[in-house]
């Protein structure tokens with residue numbers, strides 16, 4: 001079976017590489033020549049643990065090209081894994097998907113199944129099928145299937161090799177059989193449903209996880225007010241298997257390329273059909289406020305950050321990635337700069353990307369120690385292992401005033417209790433072991 005994949009971002013490239021690992025010959029198509037050259041020389045264009053190694057070890061089964069005709073012409077299955085970014089109104093931009101559909105129509109010379117892996121609004125599979133059919137150059141049998149992707153950045157390879165489930169949305173049984181064959185060596189439950197349900201499963205899954213995060217963040221905010229501890233509350237809730245313990249980490253809100261975009265896109269879609277998804281609206285609103293939580297907390301200690309040295313630990317939207325999309329840091333840094341703060345920042349992987357947005361306004365440090373030296377206040381935006389393993393006692397040794405605002409609850413309060421610092425985290429008691437008090 002010959003497979004082609006359109007797009008070599010997180011979804012496309014990881015899919016292509018993992019299918020090659022399962023023995024298939026896979027042609028990966030991208031419009032970006034530079035990216036294609038990089039991949040042909042064995043370099044993964046995205047930061048994703050384990051991806052490059054797996055790519056290199058399957059190089060003889062992988063073909064990277066900008067020539068879509070060569071890739072699609074005689075493919076049995078073509079996966080579409082291109083981006084569906086957010087438009088200004090919150091809806092999903094499907095231009096990349098549609099342009100791949102046109103290229104497929106122009107190219108295919110034998111019967112094939114087109115599989116949409118990108119996250120697309122409900123009804124898109126039908127539109128793609130009609131675009132391809134209208135523009136077909138050769139008389140071939142074609143079917144379009146939905147097969148949403150559930151990988152998370154940072155664990156993308158593992159999530160794809162060992163998926164929690166494989167969802168296949170088809171309108172004919174025969175197409176379902178072909179996709180079942182593609183996935184025959186993957187050990188995961190396979191759900192075969194119709195295309196609209198498969199498209200909905202993807203949005204509903206992401207939006208439910210986002211809702212879970214916004215819910216726990218609201219409970220955390222209330223815990224701070226009433227004197228409860230969110231870590232214990234989440235632990236106590238998570239023992240109930242109906243609730244589950246995952247995605248109950250409170251913090252300064254979710255970011256990334258999926259939850260913010262997919263919550264807005266589903267909300268937009270519902271509105272379009274004259275229905276308001278109230279839970280999703282609340283999820284989005286809570287998250288926007290949550291991203292400002294630490295800046296608001298800082299006002300308890302300083303009226304303004306003007307003239308202060310601010311240390312930032314973590315810039316990416318989560319650890320294990322260099323991706324900054326919708327990261328809380330991107331909302332907070334402009335406010336700090338407008339306030340007149342002098343910012344020093346550290347991140348394990350995201351500095352180069354952050355420099356593209358803020359080339360000169362920030363001093364980028366190579367170590368956590370350098371970042372903290374002489375700082376008046378520290379903001380933690382990402383729970384990198386380096387931050388979690390950092391000895392709490394060192395904050396007071398390095399900083400001018402060791403005030404730590406932790407947006408990811410990196411430290412155990414017991415270890416913090418023993419340190420001469422002020423530690424204000426999310427949904428927990430503020431520990432103030434400094435000799436002065438504020439306001």
Ligand code: UGA
Pocket residue numbers: 119149150151152153154206209213246247248249250251252253254255256257258259317318
């Ligand atoms: C998410 C989903 O987890 C994947 O299943 C899905 O396939 C993917 O979107 C997608 O649609 O492509 P991802 O955005 O890579 O994956 O990252 P997550 O690990 O889900 O984290 C998203 C955000 O939620 C991060 O900012 C993270 O810090 C935050 N988060 C996560 C919390 O604030 N609390 C938690 O308990 C968990």
